[in-house]
Amino acid sequence: MSLIYHAKKNYDRFPRWMLSAAGMLYYQIPAEKRYGKTFEDTLRFLADTEFMSRDEMDRLINERFRYIVHYAGKHVPYYKNKFAEYGVDIRTIQDIRDIVRLPLIDKEELRQHQQEMISDEYDPSKLMYITTSGSTGKPVGFYQKQSILMTEWAYVMHIWSRAGCKPDSSRLVLRGKQLPPQRQDNNWFYDPLRRELNCDVMNMTEENMEKYCSAIEKYRPQFIHGYMSAITMLAKYIATRNGGLRHQFSGILAISENVIPEQKTYVERALGARVFSFYGHSERLVIAGECEKSSSYHVEPTYGYCELLDENRKQAKAGEITATGFLNEAMPLIRYRTGDLAEWDSSESCSCGRNHRRLISVFGRWSQDMLVTIGGAYVSLAAINIHSDEFDHLVRYKFVQDEPGVVDLQIVPGKSYCPQDGEQIKRLLEDKVNHTIRFNIKQKGNLEVMKNGKYKIIEQKIPLTFGRKDGRGGVTYSITLIHAGYLKKEVSAA
Numbered sequence: 188m189s190l191i192y193h194a195k196k197n198y199d200r201f202p203r204w205m206l207s208a209a210g211m212l213y214y215q216i217p218a219e220k221r222y223g224k225t226f227e228d229t230l231r232f233l234a235d236t237e238f239m240s241r242d243e244m245d246r247l248i249n250e251r252f253r254y255i256v257h258y259a260g261k262h263v264p265y266y267k268n269k270f271a272e273y274g275v276d277i278r279t280i281q282d283i284r285d286i287v288r289l290p291l292i293d294k295e296e297l298r299q300h301q302q303e304m305i306s307d308e309y310d311p312s313k314l315m316y317i318t319t320s321g322s323t324g325k326p327v328g329f330y331q332k333q334s335i336l337m338t339e340w341a342y343v344m345h346i347w348s349r350a351g352c353k354p355d356s357s358r359l360v361l362r363g364k365q366l367p368p369q370r371q372d373n374n375w376f377y378d379p380l381r382r383e384l385n386c387d388v389m390n391m392t393e394e395n396m397e398k399y400c401s402a403i404e405k406y407r408p409q410f411i412h413g414y415m416s417a418i419t420m421l422a423k424y425i426a427t428r429n430g431g432l433r434h435q436f437s438g439i440l441a442i443s444e445n446v447i448p449e450q451k452t453y454v455e456r457a458l459g460a461r462v463f464s465f466y467g468h469s470e471r472l473v474i475a476g477e478c479e480k481s482s483s484y485h486v487e488p489t490y491g492y493c494e495l496l497d498e499n500r501k502q503a504k505a506g507e508i509t510a511t512g513f514l515n516e517a518m519p520l521i522r523y524r525t526g527d528l529a530e531w532d533s534s535e536s537c538s539c540g541r542n543h544r545r546l547i548s549v550f551g552r553w554s555q556d557m558l559v560t561i562g563g564a565y566v567s568l569a570a571i572n573i574h575s576d577e578f579d580h581l582v583r584y585k586f587v588q589d590e591p592g593v594v595d596l597q598i599v600p601g602k603s604y605c606p607q608d609g610e611q612i613k614r615l616l617e618d619k620v621n622h623t624i625r626f627n628i629k630q631k632g633n634l635e636v637m638k639n640g641k642y643k644i645i646e647q648k649i650p651l652t653f654g655r656k657d658g659r660g661g662v663t664y665s666i667t668l669i670h671a672g673y674l675k676k677e678v679s680a681a
């Protein structure tokens with residue numbers, strides 16, 4: 188286990204001078220010792236295999252796929268039963284093309300069979316227990332090996348290396364991390380051990396953002412790492428700040444929230460640096476990061492296998508991300524329906540030279556990030572994709588919906604806002620959705636972030652379900668899929 192993993196539990200209690208001294212000493216230690224063997228080995232493996240041929244990649248995928256399926260069939264009671272029930276003889280599972288013969292699972296299935304899904308080789312009390320919210324809002328929990336944390340960190344660093352970020356690069360951190368109580372005096376603190384300038388995203392008042400800007404100018408972090416909603420807030424503040432910001436970031440690493448194209452365009456222009464985001468989820472089954480040569484997401488072939496399934500649960504060009512993880516045999520999840528939507532990039536190849544399969548338009552948690560038209564079709568915000576100067580005049584906005592076809596757009600106006608902006612925004616949005624939704628603009632003094640510091644851009648009060656077969660009490664709508672920039676015509680409610 189790595190030093191940083193042990194250090195991070197207690198060191199928030201140390202005084203600042205001691206941390207600075209520790210930070211200086213810490214960076215004298217060679218990187219492989221600091222982050223541990225798992226991290227270093229994984230990072231090296233990823234660098235070695237990054238530009239492998241399509242054939243080599245297929246061979247690795249097949250190897251890992253066969254391993255996890257065979258392991259599950261042998262050591263996991265749930266899969267033993269399930270494969271028998273579906274008539275799957277695992278000896279006949281040879282390569283990834285056989286994946287379609289395996290049953291699908293979803294969060295509800297996971298909730299019901301959680302204990303049977305743990306491998307008989309692992310003691311649950313020695314595993315990490317992670318929870319995430321299910322499609323009905325009920326949390327669902329699962330178990331992972333401890334070592335997966337450093338393995339995953341290596342994948343993330345590997346992806347970020349495309350932005351020039353290294354494990355030791357300094358970062359401005361804007362995420363829902365609680366500042367330790369003794370460091371809350373400034374709403375920010377600098378952590379020399381991790382080279383992180385942490386700023387509170389719960390309290391992004393102008394007064395505090397001014398302090399953040401001074402701290403940025405003092406510590407000069409190379410990258411911004413955090414939630415896009417918070418980064419956008421800060422960029423908007425900097426745009427109106429006297430003299431702007433006397434510091435140039437090398438790149439922006441967006442995490443956890445869906446990146447709305449409008450935010451991305453704005454932030455890249457305002458801060459003069461590229462935004463890189465990646466798709467991942469707490470189940471740790473599929474990870475895909477943006478490329479330095481394009482904006483498509485390269486799926487990491489050795490982390491897990493990604494399928495996109497349409498409403499009939501068939502592999503398709505666009506659909507629900509259905510994931511088979513390769514890293515966690517303690518509780519294998521095979522063909523797990525994530526509830527997230529994406530579309531394959533069908534262009535021949537990427538100019539970076541990597542042979543990875545690529546996604547465009549990854550939309551996270553669809554059930555939270557969709558609006559419903561008067562006809563009952565779903566529209567993703569990323570598909571609405573509006574960029575106009577009028578949006579730049581808003582500090583923050585939120586879509587609130589409790590009936591199909593009507594959406595309240597709550598806005599916090601900035602200094603440069605005038606009422607015509609509101610009318611223009613309404614017009615643009617309604618045109619974009621072919622007038623299938625009416626938008627009412629409502630001014631607010633403030634719009635709060637959630638307890639974890641993330642910001643919910645859509646507050647969707649209509650219970651949405653994906654596809655026709657899953658009506659578990661909610662209204663069942665058909666979906667409108669997802670070509671960024673255009674809307675398919677309505678499909679009526681089932």
Ligand SMILES: [Zn+2]
Pocket residue numbers: 478479480481485537538539540541
């Ligand atoms: Zn590429």
